Amino acid sequence: MSQSNHADRLPLLDLAQLDLGEEQRENFLNDLRHASRDIGFFYLKGHGVDPELLKTIQSLSRQFFALPQEEKLSVEMVHSPHFRGYNRAAAELTRGQPDWREQFDIGAERQALILDKNTPKWARLQGPNQWPQALPALKPALLEWQKQMTTMALRLLRAFALSLSLPEQVFDELYGEKPNEHIKLIRYPGRETTGSEQGVGAHKDSGFLTFLLQDAQRGLQVEVEEGRWIDATPIEGTFVVNIGELLELASNGYLRATVHRVITPPAGVERLSIAFFLGARLDARVPLYKLPDNLAQEARGAASDPDNPLFRDVGWNYLKGRLRSHPDVAKRYYQDLLTETSA
Template sequence: MNELPTLDLSRFAGPDRAAFLAALRRTAREIGFFYVTGHGVPDDLPGAVLDASRRFFALPEAEKLTVEMVHSPHFRGYNRPGWELTRGKPDWREQFDLAAERPALPRNGGLPAWARLQGPNQWPVSLPDFQNVMLRWQDEATALSIRLVQAFAAALEQPEDVFAPIYDDLPNQRIKIIRYPGRDRSEETQGVGAHKDSGFVTVLLQDRERGLEVETPDGWIEAPPRPGTFVINIGELLEMASSGYLKATMHRVVSPPAGSERLSVAFFLGAKLDATVPVLELPPHLAAEARGVTQDPLNPLFMEVGRNYLKSRIRSHPDVAKAHYADLLTPEELRATGPGSAY
């Protein structure tokens, strides 16, 4: 395999639904990544989202730092290059993280630690249209993601709404707006290190520059931008729920060459923070093909959604962890926290 397949989601509701589900099932089991067309997202929205992202990154650094993530116990806001870690190594990208706009929960109410993840976003005051564009993208990407989750359920011969109880009302929605600065090839080129995503699905909007790479049985392949499509990948939640039939796949981004930049906007749909991942009872012919959940000692997985998500946020953002979650860290972890550190 030297390129990702392309699937037309409009076929899910069409006369060739069965053929579409067979193709989706095969793709989900073998690679876990594909381009999607027929997604129903308005034509004008991807360009508006990318334009708003460029305007944010063009702001003076001092203004971007007023909404720096370290100010937010909910892991929302801006990160400078090198301030997020993947598998203990700094990622060379600047980014802005958003999530569902909800009120913060009380810290003294006896709630679990992951309840601190819920709360409001930080917004750049000099870009008054930025919030509206991003929340519109969140709505459209959520609707697309739910259709995809329903299609995955149908492909596994489950009711389409089998996962609805853990995403209805309070789904875990997150947007990551990312700029990868160009780097000389003599430097470290980890735009973002190899990793898997933790939720149901990821919807990735790419600009013009290449850089995304996906691990396949034949090695790493490129996933370059294709107009009119989004890149879709399966998260660990669906891998756990399907006992490994659906595949969460390692992927990475290589920094673009010096003198250029790469822009992308990722949307992640996850389950409610208080949910527990259900394990589906697959029909025998599918259960026989389930490979089990991948075990990675560097990334232990929990069936409790909030616990799993908080684990990854704390490991990725040690400065935020030190500022807002110090009570959860050991003395050794506290000493190790800081930009570019790992524990």
Template sequence: MSHSDSLALPVIDFALLTGDEQQRKEAVEKLGKAAREVGFFYLINHGVVQALSESVQNVARTFFSLPQEEKLKVKMENSPHFRGYNLAGVEITRSQPDYREQFDIGAEREAVVNSPESPTWLRMQGPNQWPQALPELQTVLTGWQQDMTQVALELLRGFAEALELPRNAFDNLYGDYPNEHIKLIRYPGRQESESSQGVGAHKDSGFLTLLLQDDQPGLQVEVTPDNWVAASPLPGSFVVNIGELLELASNGYLRATIHRVVSPKADKERLSVAFFLGAQLDAVVPVYPLPDSLARLAIGPTSDPLNPLLREVGWNYLKGRLRSHPEVARRFYPEHSNSE
């Protein structure tokens, strides 16, 4: 880890979080500091087997190299649950197209039979679209999802301890039907004359994001206004960042940080795989009371913590998806497609 000193983001050793009492205490302190000051960090010694992460990257590359017609059989436009494949330029961030080809999956569940009284966000629950031409995609990603969930939950409990809350304070928000989400992302190379927006500047909406990067740079983090630093690839690590729900829950003590991806040069491509841990769609995120020593450091979230739309998980998540995927909004959520 000698080159970790030159990294722009903190490094958290996950093994210490599950170590002896003194190790845990120091790791939790470091975790809280990283999450408050930067909102982004590298996670090392996380226990997810390197061979599994490599399998995920390999199967993702194989998927993206399938013939276009095979990928379009599972295009997201067919799914009211926002699952499936998008061509580069289809997803929108800050009103501009993102130049990344991607495939989204969520927790594999039955679609809910909706009644007129059902909240709109309930329609997001449902089955994934899996490409018939690549059956191992489902097997590999399902195994990875299970391992990533365990890491993310342990981190969430570490954050609860950093906030001096009971260790399992967030468990009931996560619940039995968590809103997990995996995104396979391929950033094609772009010419100097073209837009370099791999993905525009944004915050993530859920609890936590864990990102598996390849060896190509591109991810940038806005640590202070207009000061962007590179989250350079660190082999064997995940890049972890805080989502809006944790920022809201901690009244801004934990920080959801704006980030973006700059497209690789024309002769390169970049592959990343993101795991998002969300709360149950029917949860409402409270603002947790923090001890005075921490509350004084809480800067208040940059979004309004009293806005019920933001704190209601289902609406929070749906709002982001409708804005990012106008073609799904028009087809399956016409009553909302003109609201942005």
């Protein structure tokens, strides 16, 4: 039964139900399927990620943003061809408009690939992160969190497969041994600083799954139906989870990638959030999975923005999005591709 027309809050799911016997497991899978089709967003508790680690990364994130500006600029994203590092507020764009958030991006800690004329363009995305020397505790904490989040996210992704009556490991080929893991530390300054309501403009996420750790300040809003937005009010001990466009594409729109945005906090208040994105490996191509007839009949078809079309080639799709969001990095390292992506 569709909930999207009547929802005034996001569903709350408990991942621990997977281990509480067959009845609880089936209840969780049914709830997961309905939440992901009808709304595309839900709260997740019982996730098993160390709560002390969550407190540590929140504390370290605040310490990072409190560093002197020159320390943060020493790891500015414009120094990284892999789109890793710090961005000042309004440096990233959503649909061409500046997002009023200060942020720090990291990905999987891997060596840069050796490139030649035959190497795919997206291969430039793989490489090391930048880490602030003034806060050495940040690296081990975030890499440990990335590890725990990946383990949990892949478990949930297998639950998605079961909820769709697909083989449990059907998505394994897409993330493989090198999933496209991405962490974003985000600080939203108050409106007296920004003069704008756009913390982040309305958009869909491009990967598989997004997990958001919020502080106590609200700001995330979800468009449950056209023109109607609800608040994802923070709930302690949970992640807000949403479907990315790759899962929408793979399920022919049965799973819903939902438009969302972040509203700038009131004057005198700031907001901290920490996002983890699980994406497919960069060399993957997203297939269309065959759903059982009863589910296939309910699939909407994947919705793609005509101004930003979605590709089944993961690496190119991801690179295209980064080029649009970070024009300064694109200009410095990807000048050869700008005419291709602007066409």
